[in-house]
Amino acid sequence: MILDHPTSPAAGTGRSLPANDLSRRRFLQAGAAAGGGLMLSLSLPFANGDAEAANADGFAPNAFIRIGRDGQIVLTMPYVEMGQGTYTSIPMLIAEELEVDLKQVRLEHAPPNEKLYANPLLGVQATGNSNAVRGAWQPLRQAGAIARTMLVAAAAKRWNVDPASCRAERGEVLHAPTGRRATYGELAAEAAHMPVPESVALKQPEDFKLIGTPAKRLDTPAKVNGTAVYGIDVRPPGVKIATLAQSPVFGGRLKSVDDAAAKAVKGVRQIVRLDDAVAVVADHMGAAKKGLAALKIEWDDGPHAKLSTEDIARELEQATLKPGAVAQNIGNVDEAMASAVTKVEATYQVPFLAHATMEPMNCTVHLRKDGCEVWVGSQVVARVQAAAAKTAGLPLDKVVVHNHLIGGGFGRRLEIDVVVRAVEIAKHVDGPVKVVWTREEDIQHDMYRPYWYDRLSAGLDAKGMPVAWNHRFAGSSVIARWLPPAFNNGLDPDTTEGAIDLTYALPNFHVEYLRVEPPGIPTAFWRSVGPSHNVFVTESFMDELAAAAKQDPVAYRLALLDKSPRAKAVLELAAEKAGWGRPLPERVGRGVSLQFAFATYMAHVAEVEVSKDGAVRVRRVVCAVDCGTVVNPDTVRAQIQSAVIFGITAALHGEITLKDGRVEQANFDTYQMLRINEAPAIEVHIVQNSEPPGGMGEAGTSAIVPAVTNAVFAATGKRLRKLPIDSAQLKAV
Amino acid sequence: MPYSIKVNGVVRTVDVDGDTPLLWVLRDVLGMTGTKFGCGMALCGACTVHMDGNPVRSCITSIDSVGTAAITTIEAVGKTPAGQRIQKAWLDLEVVQCGYCQSGQIMSASALLAGNPHPSDGDIDDAMSGNICRCGTYVRIREAIKQAAQSNG
Numbered sequence: 001m002i003l004d005h006p007t008s009p010a011a012g013t014g015r016s017l018p019a020n021d022l023s024r025r026r027f028l029q030a031g032a033a034a035g036g037g038l039m040l041s042l043s044l045p046f047a048n049g050d051a052e053a054a055n056a057d058g059f060a061p062n063a064f065i066r067i068g069r070d071g072q073i074v075l076t077m078p079y080v081e082m083g084q085g086t087y088t089s090i091p092m093l094i095a096e097e098l099e100v101d102l103k104q105v106r107l108e109h110a111p112p113n114e115k116l117y118a119n120p121l122l123g124v125q126a127t128g129n130s131n132a133v134r135g136a137w138q139p140l141r142q143a144g145a146i147a148r149t150m151l152v153a154a155a156a157k158r159w160n161v162d163p164a165s166c167r168a169e170r171g172e173v174l175h176a177p178t179g180r181r182a183t184y185g186e187l188a189a190e191a192a193h194m195p196v197p198e199s200v201a202l203k204q205p206e207d208f209k210l211i212g213t214p215a216k217r218l219d220t221p222a223k224v225n226g227t228a229v230y231g232i233d234v235r236p237p238g239v240k241i242a243t244l245a246q247s248p249v250f251g252g253r254l255k256s257v258d259d260a261a262a263k264a265v266k267g268v269r270q271i272v273r274l275d276d277a278v279a280v281v282a283d284h285m286g287a288a289k290k291g292l293a294a295l296k297i298e299w300d301d302g303p304h305a306k307l308s309t310e311d312i313a314r315e316l317e318q319a320t321l322k323p324g325a326v327a328q329n330i331g332n333v334d335e336a337m338a339s340a341v342t343k344v345e346a347t348y349q350v351p352f353l354a355h356a357t358m359e360p361m362n363c364t365v366h367l368r369k370d371g372c373e374v375w376v377g378s379q380v381v382a383r384v385q386a387a388a389a390k391t392a393g394l395p396l397d398k399v400v401v402h403n404h405l406i407g408g409g410f411g412r413r414l415e416i417d418v419v420v421r422a423v424e425i426a427k428h429v430d431g432p433v434k435v436v437w438t439r440e441e442d443i444q445h446d447m448y449r450p451y452w453y454d455r456l457s458a459g460l461d462a463k464g465m466p467v468a469w470n471h472r473f474a475g476s477s478v479i480a481r482w483l484p485p486a487f488n489n490g491l492d493p494d495t496t497e498g499a500i501d502l503t504y505a506l507p508n509f510h511v512e513y514l515r516v517e518p519p520g521i522p523t524a525f526w527r528s529v530g531p532s533h534n535v536f537v538t539e540s541f542m543d544e545l546a547a548a549a550k551q552d553p554v555a556y557r558l559a560l561l562d563k564s565p566r567a568k569a570v571l572e573l574a575a576e577k578a579g580w581g582r583p584l585p586e587r588v589g590r591g592v593s594l595q596f597a598f599a600t601y602m603a604h605v606a607e608v609e610v611s612k613d614g615a616v617r618v619r620r621v622v623c624a625v626d627c628g629t630v631v632n633p634d635t636v637r638a639q640i641q642s643a644v645i646f647g648i649t650a651a652l653h654g655e656i657t658l659k660d661g662r663v664e665q666a667n668f669d670t671y672q673m674l675r676i677n678e679a680p681a682i683e684v685h686i687v688q689n690s691e692p693p694g695g696m697g698e699a700g701t702s703a704i705v706p707a708v709t710n711a712v713f714a715a716t717g718k719r720l721r722k723l724p725i726d727s728a729q730l731k732a733v
Numbered sequence: 734m735p736y737s738i739k740v741n742g743v744v745r746t747v748d749v750d751g752d753t754p755l756l757w758v759l760r761d762v763l764g765m766t767g768t769k770f771g772c773g774m775a776l777c778g779a780c781t782v783h784m785d786g787n788p789v790r791s792c793i794t795s796i797d798s799v800g801t802a803a804i805t806t807i808e809a810v811g812k813t814p815a816g817q818r819i820q821k822a823w824l825d826l827e828v829v830q831c832g833y834c835q836s837g838q839i840m841s842a843s844a845l846l847a848g849n850p851h852p853s854d855g856d857i858d859d860a861m862s863g864n865i866c867r868c869g870t871y872v873r874i875r876e877a878i879k880q881a882a883q884s885n886g
Binding site for chain 2: 068085216217219220221223224225226227229230232235241265267283284285286287289290302356358359360397405406407408409410414436438439470493550634641642643644645646667668669673674675677679681682
């Protein structure tokens with residue numbers, strides 16, 4: 001268990017530190033850019049140390065900063081913008097140390113190359129796990145400082161003065177005593193020949209000019225006037241539009257298709273039959289959808305024809321009766337449990353969930369004999385290239401991928417099934433084809449947040465405080481499929497996050513995980529991944545312990561946080577701002593949750609009203625967050641507002657169920673989203689400090705859910721151990 | 734058969750079946766991709782356009798029902814006074830995240846403001862609850878509509 005999270009003394013404190021703690025040469029190289037100017041090549045930490053990607057001296061760069069003769073600074077990195085503000089936050093890090101306006105830095109999306117552009121914390125080319133700013137925080141500021149030092153050195157040499165008498169400001173080097181000045185663009189070519197400094201001093205937080213300011217998002221203007229181009233908007237010349245029906249049961253096959261009526265639809269060009277899907281290719285999506293509706297399709301449902309969610313839940317429940325892989329063990333739970341005065345037991349369940357990104361799944365492919373072009377919005381562009389190459393039977397270098405803005409990722413666009421499908425269809429089509437999934441296909445052929453089943457027990461001492469905590473859970477490991485090397489000894493760091501790293505002082509603590517892959521339904525990452533499940537369970541159970549001890553839920557938690565000052569501080573702040581303890585009307589309650597995940601501390605207080613017929617309305621949410629150094633406070637607020645809505649949507653409405661092997665939900669009538677009339681007021685309070693930045697894109701989603709269900713308990717006395725919230729249980733008697 | 738419709742002040746003629754939704758005429762035939770596809774059943778509002786100033790879901794509006802109505806899309810709504818104020822408020826308050834639903838949000842909000850210069854919270858709920866935002870930008874959408882209304886004078 002991590003009681004608090006000490007960081008290395010150098011990290012994020014702004015002290016002078018070497019350009020690279022281990023070997024500067026392996027972290028950064030400088031040279032002349034093509035077309036003149038200064039090029040810095042960076043090797044961000046933890047990336048795949050692939051020998052092929054490294055050049056002769058063992059240097060494997062995965063990010064590039066180019067300062068051109070025009071003074072434009074271009075950063076090439078593998079992160080994608082999907083609404084989380086990365087395209088603004090990442091350039092801020094460089095601009096801060098380089099002493100340029102944010103406007104001068106442009107972030108270009110990296111072309112696919114798994115070896116070069118691996119995400120420092122994931123080891124593959126992906127945007128996910130709320131780690132863009134976390135991974136880039138230290139190296140990009142160092143790179144900015146190194147580039148600035150080299151530009152100053154170039155100016156000093158040109159003017160034959162001491163570099164210490166020069167300073168950098170707003171994209172220029174100035175020599176105050178003589179009033180001389182030169183722009184970075186003018187100095188870039190000469191700077192490329194300056195020695196790379198052995199060490200650079202990073203700014204103290206109090207000297208930050210950009211970091212910590214609410215910088216305007218750079219991607220917004222095009223998104224309010226209709227000119228932003230998402231994957232679904234691409235229109236290569238001659239493109240046809242296809243839509244498809246895939247086997248409604250996972251693992252089923254296409255038996256037969258009568259396409260006579262579909263072919264008669266005006267604008268329909270072609271029907272494509274695949275082993276387990278059929279597609280209609282047309283001049284426009286209207287014709288393609290009309291053609292699809294006119295098809296008479298027979299499916300062979302295959303082995304999962306009778307599968308239901310209840311079958312899967314029962315299998316998971318049975319699995320938790322046996323021991324699993326030990327994910328955490330502190331003290332001796334068995335002994336402590338035997339000596340406990342009170343024992344509390346509970347089981348919890350969370351459902352499959354779809355991503356339901358607003359931009360439905362789509363991918364455009366132009367397959368020729370000698371090459372393949374792919375247009376898509378993806379969180380994993382190198383995997384897109386590899387999947388297209390494999391499906392098309394082409395070498396990797398014959399596949400060109402154009403990545404686009406993403407109309408919602410949430411983990412869905414970390415998968416490449418949509419690309420494989422599109423290439424399979426493109427094999428039958430002359431010219432480019434855009435494959436657009438209907439919303440029904442998008443919901444019914446998602447790859448889902450796993451179903452999990454949890455079994456917990458705790459022992460309390462005479463004062464009601466926990467002396468033993470035992471937690472065992474079963475469900476799918478997405479990591480085991482998606483990143484197999486990270487799955488070891490029956491465990492992965494993602495599935496257990498939020499279960500094994502509680503901030504509370506729990507002297508005897510034991511957690512086991514059982515990997516059980518459900519048949520007939522694929523699983524995938526979903527915003528806030530492991531914590532999306534674990535934090536609901538652990539924070540609900542902590543509330544149960546407080547209730548069993550007849551203590552106030554906030555006071556009970558605070559008593560366990562003496563060794564975790566950052567966690568304690570956010571909990572106290574959220575409770576204070578929410579007016580914790582103030583009287584509320586009947587059937588209105590406040591609930592609390594505390595979370596440490598994605599290297600961020602967060603506490604929520606939710607205020608919930610339960611109507612007589614059991615309908616739950618979240619009226620107000622107060623969030624206190626400590627995510628270390630805040631790069632862009634407006635983005636932090638926006639991400640919490642967003643994540644809270646996402647989490648409440650899941651708590652109130654989110655559930656994918658199977659019947660006869662088929663997903664029962666299909667569109668926004670049966671898979672409902674929270675709407676503006678249901679959205680609570682959300683207050684965000686940020687704790688200021690200079691710790692390294694924590695992740696922000698996902699934390700709020702997992703943290704809000706138990707605050708809501710704990711508030712329902714406060715309002716009604718009903719403990720909710722299964723999601724989504726079942727209003728039928730909450731009717732006034 | 735050919736249909737002539739007036740989009741953003743320009744008459745365009747397209748040859749599609751009469752039951753073809755306006756959404757696909759705009760996106761796939763005319764190449765105006767600012768209007769988005771979200772659900773195809775008028776459940777999410779991503780495809781909202783104006784017909785004679787009224788917000789309609791273009792995914793269920795057949796081309797043969799448009800007639801002589803003036804269609805306005807996200808590409809031109811900034812030329813209307815209400816649309817301009819809404820777009821400015823959206824930028825000032827950084828409403829947008831992934832942005833995919835925002836064309837529809839802006840079209841619904843512009844129509845609201847054009848017909849109701851000072852909408853109440855209830856008016857905003859009524860006008861905007863047909864528009865889903867999966868990124869959950871609702872808090873800022875509400876604030877931005879109020880800010881745009883204040884700039885109404």
